[in-house]
Amino acid sequence: GEDVEQSLFLSVxxxxxxxxxxxxxxxxxxxxxxxxQEPGAGLQLLTYIFSNMDMKQDQRLTVLLNKKDKHLSLxxxxxxxxxxxxxxxxxxxxxxADGLTFGKGTHLIIQP
Amino acid sequence: NAGVTQTPKFQVxxxxxxxxxxxxxxxxxxxxxxxxxxxxxxxxLIHYSVGAGITDQGEVPNGYNVSRSTTEDFPLRLLSxxxxxxxxxxxxxxxxxxxxxxxxxxxxxxxxxxx
Numbered sequence: 001g002e003d004v005e006q007s008l009f010l011s012v013x014x015x016x017x018x019x020x021x022x023x024x025x026x027x028x029x030x031x032x033x034x035x036x037q038e039p040g041a042g043l044q045l046l047t048y049i050f051s052n053m054d055m056k057q058d059q060r061l062t063v064l065l066n067k068k069d070k071h072l073s074l075x076x077x078x079x080x081x082x083x084x085x086x087x088x089x090x091x092x093x094x095x096x097a098d099g100l101t102f103g104k105g106t107h108l109i110i111q112p
Numbered sequence: 113n114a115g116v117t118q119t120p121k122f123q124v125x126x127x128x129x130x131x132x133x134x135x136x137x138x139x140x141x142x143x144x145x146x147x148x149x150x151x152x153x154x155x156x157l158i159h160y161s162v163g164a165g166i167t168d169q170g171e172v173p174n175g176y177n178v179s180r181s182t183t184e185d186f187p188l189r190l191l192s193x194x195x196x197x198x199x200x201x202x203x204x205x206x207x208x209x210x211x212x213x214x215x216x217x218x219x220x221x222x223x224x225x226x227x
Binding site: 033035042048101103104 | 145152153160204206215216219220
């Protein structure tokens with residue numbers, strides 16, 4: 001079955017890079033996503049990567065995909081206090097028609 | 113530009129009551145889905161729809177019904193509320209692959225408490 005795994009917590013110092021990791025089990029995933037959730041809010045799509053890509057960069061965000069190891073990572077450069085949130089990794093199969101499978105989320109904690 | 117609108121934002125129900133959580137999107141998206149978010153569990157898929165008139169079950173469908181009579185609306189019905197359905201519910205919609213931004217847009221959520 002589908003399963004997406006993430007570490008529950010990550011603590012980094014302000015200004016450092018944050019790397020949030022995710023593993024997934026379904027090799028037929030077509031899109032992989034990173035969502036951000038701030039306290040009491042909904043989910044904000046940060047970025048996504050198609051399964052035939054290895055890397056995608058968008059301003060401070062870099063997504064790396066290792067299909068062989070079924071490993072996805074999100075790197076946030078120059079982490080700021082506003083980056084403090086829960087980050088969810090999610091996968092879709094078949095273009096997303098049947099919804100998304102989410103990891104449990106990684107709490108990113110920023111130390112001053 | 114409303115996006116995905118969920119109502120109500122908060123609701124308290126008594127055990128056994130029924131209610132409908134509303135979800136509407138104005139982006140002409142074909143795909144819509146409902147999730148529940150519980151502490152330490154992430155988001156779990158309840159039901160989803162690939163277009164008007166078509167719905168299917170997700171990971172945790174028991175106790176919930178859905179219908180999709182129009183492209184815009186995808187209501188979620190709780191038939192007989194139970195304390196185990198206390199959760200935050202999110203509705204989301206997405207365009208078809210290759211048609212605009214890929215990825216689901218989420219509503220702001222409905223916080224439901226069943227007592």
